[in-house]
Amino acid sequence: MSTTKQAMDAPRLPGSRCDHCGNVAFPVTDGCQRCGRQEMRTVELSHHGSVWGFTVQRFAPKSPPYVPPAEGFTPFAVGYVELVEGIKVEAVLDCVDFKDLEDHASVTLTATEPVPRFATSNLLERA
Numbered sequence: 001m002s003t004t005k006q007a008m009d010a011p012r013l014p015g016s017r018c019d020h021c022g023n024v025a026f027p028v029t030d031g032c033q034r035c036g037r038q039e040m041r042t043v044e045l046s047h048h049g050s051v052w053g054f055t056v057q058r059f060a061p062k063s064p065p066y067v068p069p070a071e072g073f074t075p076f077a078v079g080y081v082e083l084v085e086g087i088k089v090e091a092v093l094d095c096v097d098f099k100d101l102e103d104h105a106s107v108t109l110t111a112t113e114p115v116p117r118f119a120t121s122n123l124l125e126r127a
C-alpha cells in the first residue's frame, strides 16, 4: 500500500477548534472550555500521536457495555494518546508487545468506532 493511499484511507477523529482562541477539543463540542464562547468549528484531528500513558486490561471488563470478541478475551492496552494539537484522546492501543507502548511511542489512528483505536508502527508494518 502506498503512502498516498494510506493517507487517503486514514480514519480521522472529528474535534472542535475555537475560532476565538484556537483551543482544540475532543470530542466535538459547541462551547469552548478555555474562553467559554460558542464559536467552535468541527475539524479533523491529526491521526498520529504519542502514547502519553497506558495500562493493560488483563481481565474481561463487565459486559455490557464490553462486548468480548468472538475468539475470546485477550489482554489489551488502553491509554491516552497526545496529538500534535496538544490534546489527549483516550483509546485502545494495539501493539506487538506492551513494551512497545513505553517511552511516548509513536502511534497511528486505525479506527474511530466504537472507540478510538491507535496502533504502533511495528504492528502496522506486519499487516
Ligand SMILES: [Zn+2]
Pocket: 018, 019, 020, 021, 022, 023, 032, 033, 034, 035, 036, 037
Ligand atoms: Zn475559545
